[in-house]
Each structure stands twice: as C-alpha cells, then as structure tokens.
Amino acid sequence: MTSALAEQLSQTMAAIHARGWCDGTGGNFSCVLARDPLILLMAPSGVDKGTVAPEALIQVDADGHVVAGEGRASAETLLHLEIVARTGAGAVLHTHSHAATILSDWCLGEGRDAGHLPLQDLEMLKGLAGIDSHRRRVALPVLANDQDLARLSASAGPLLGDAPHGLLIGGHGLYAWGCDLAEARRHLEILEWLLEQRWRRLLLEALGQLPSRAIGIQAVLLDIEGTTCPVPFVSQVLFPYARERLDAFLREGANDPALAPLIAAIDAAMAATDSNSIQGETVNHLSRVRFLQSLIDQDRKLPALKELQGLIWDEGYASGELRCPLFDDVAPALRAWRGAGVELAVYSSGSVKAQKLLYRHSNASDLSGLFSHWFDTTTGAKGEAASYRAIAAAMGLETRAILFVSDVKAELEAARTAGMATRFSQRQENPEQDPGSFEAITSLAEIEL
8 A cells, every 4th residue: 555655656757757847856755554554655855756666755744744755844844734634635746837937926926816716717717626517616725935834834724725725935946735635736737727728828918929818807997087988078068057047046956955964065165165256245045056057167075966966957858868888899898798697887077877877878789677785975985995805895795806997097007995996987088098007998899897
C-alpha cells in the first residue's frame, strides 16, 4: 500500500513538472499516508520535483516533523496540514505555474476584490467535485503571501470550507486538493486550465481583441443621464419643461393638501438660503417660483424640487409631450441581461418617481418592469462609497456581485472603493470623456456578463 502510493505520488510529481508547473525546486506535494496518527507522504524540500524517486519521499507528522526518510520538510507543510485538517483532503498539490502566479498577484492589485477570483460560464468547471453546471459561479480564495507560514495557514483556514478545492497565494501559486491523489490531480489540472484561460482572456481584452467580460456579476446598477439616455434630454428637455410649468402647476395646486408638504419644504429652503436675491423676500407664490427656477438654472439638487419636477413630468409623459430617447443599445442589453437572470437597478440623482417615469415612457416602450430596485440620493451621495454598500445591502448582494455603469468618474471611484465592478460610459455628448483608470464602453452591448 505504502509503496504503491509512493509510486503514484512520484509519477504525479513528474507529470506536473513536465507541464512546467513546478520548475526548478518549486512546488510541494503531499498525500495522507495515515490519519491516526496523521502522517503525510511528501517530497523533501529543495529538490527537483520531476526526479523524486518513490524511495526518496519523506514522511511528516501532524507537527510538520520528518519521521521517516532523508531530507527536510518544506516550510509550507503547515499549509498542507491545515488543508487536510479543514477539508479532509487525502492529497494536496501546490504549483508555481505562470497563470496561477500572474493571476494571484493581479487579484491583489489596487481596486480589485483581493479576497477572491470568480470563475463562471466555463464547461471545465464541471470537472470540480460538486459542480454540475457551467453556470455555477465559484470563487477561488486569494491570500497575500506571508513568510510566516503559521500565520498564513491560520488566515487560510476559515476560507477552505467554501473554496472550490483550491486556493491562490499572491505572487506564489495554486494549492489544489482532493479526497485522494487522483481527485487532487484532476482538480489541479481543471483549476490550472481555468486560470490559464482567464489570464489569456485578460490579455486579449487589454489588446482590444475581445469584449470586456465582467465575471461573477449578479446585478447591473445603472446611472441614467449619459449612460442610458443622452445628457441633453435631461438638461435641454426635462429641466426646461418643468421650469416653464412651475408657475401654473403651483398656482393650480395651491390648495391641494398633497402639495402642502412640498411647499413647506420649499419655504424652509428659501429661509435657509444664502442668496442675496432671495433673502428678505416675502414668501409667496412668485418668490417660490423664482427660487425654484434659480435652482434649476444652477442645477442644484433640492429633494422637494425633484419631487415637484417628477409631478410635472408625470403630466408631460401622460400627455405624450415627453418621451425618453434611450440609446439604441439600451433596451436590447436590458432585456438580454434580465433574460439571463441578472438583476437590474437604477441609481440616479433624479427621484425614484422620475426614474420610473423615464423608463415607463421611453422610445423602446415600457421597460420599467425589467428593474427590481430603484435608488436616488435619499440612499446617499453618489460620490460616497457608503452609498454603494447600502445599495448592495438593500439588494441582498455582496458589492463584488454588482456592476455599476456611470459617466462620472467620481461616482465610479466611490463604487470601486465599495467593492463593485465598474464601467465608464463614454457617450459622444457626455461632459466627461477621459475614463482615467476605468474601463470605458461606448455601448452597453460591449459589456459581456
């Protein structure tokens, strides 16, 4: 039994070495020889793993001490022991392939989710035990390297239970395991293939040879102005429409109890203003209209004004005077994403009422039913990371499962800080054209989920 297992481990290491996954003296490999007490069969440290004969393997106990054979145990034996203890694995294989090393280092880069590398939509996933569909999303844990192996092993421990039979160490490589040596080797080969595919795809995307793909996304959060409809529609159509009708709307609704809270809020805002043209005026119908028109002209946000504008636009949409000209790519993308099970949400500085009106009365018919969540600045400022964390909590998702699309870099920066994936909407008439460090799109069709 022992000699047969030693022969299998020696042959497995030679095969892995031949694939270029443990060049030089890299990599370390182990099998469980006994469980009570625990004994691991391993290659000694500091040797070429492609030429280790069965009789040259060492035996290591649960404390990492060599109890049989010549040579010393790798310092990384502690991580092998942690994996065996936490998962019940019968074998642990550690490689230093280019793909695993590059991607583990890339995952720890600024602005990325340093905790996991998501993998999805690839048939090879079904080679992992417990995975029965290519649509199943797995998250490969990624840990920063640490020369203190006891500390590194302790950090890895809590992540192992949910790991897809593998773990990445930043700038160092991949650990894969299975119930026995054959399964561990299969898992290693599957994960190495997935990593190879992932980094090659990233390279092609960077060269502009493939559309951008957002991995592991369960929801798309969209800005409106400059993202799904032209900026001029809001500034040159909606705002002037409301401005011209403020006088008549407030006059006709002066005695409407439903408008009383809005009027009170407007009066309070007027009293608190520092504008010389407003201070000291008697609060009456005309002064309210002048005050609100000045806010519109300055594009200043006041919740009561936004609600009032929504009411006025409601009448305009109902009469057919207003219709939102969505970009041609928007409706097909929204329908495709929703059909694929991706949740859709809106986050705009306009009120939720105004958002729903816009999508209900678009040039692509009523699209409002495609959205499951609506957020405005009552959730929080669009330039603050806390707002995006609050949105994720309201949607019942982790921030990394949400892709936010906007034409404003400050908003994208806040979303990225919160952990969301991001895309910069680079439409022709948008005020901001430089995407900075963000990936730019000119159409929602360029986003592949």
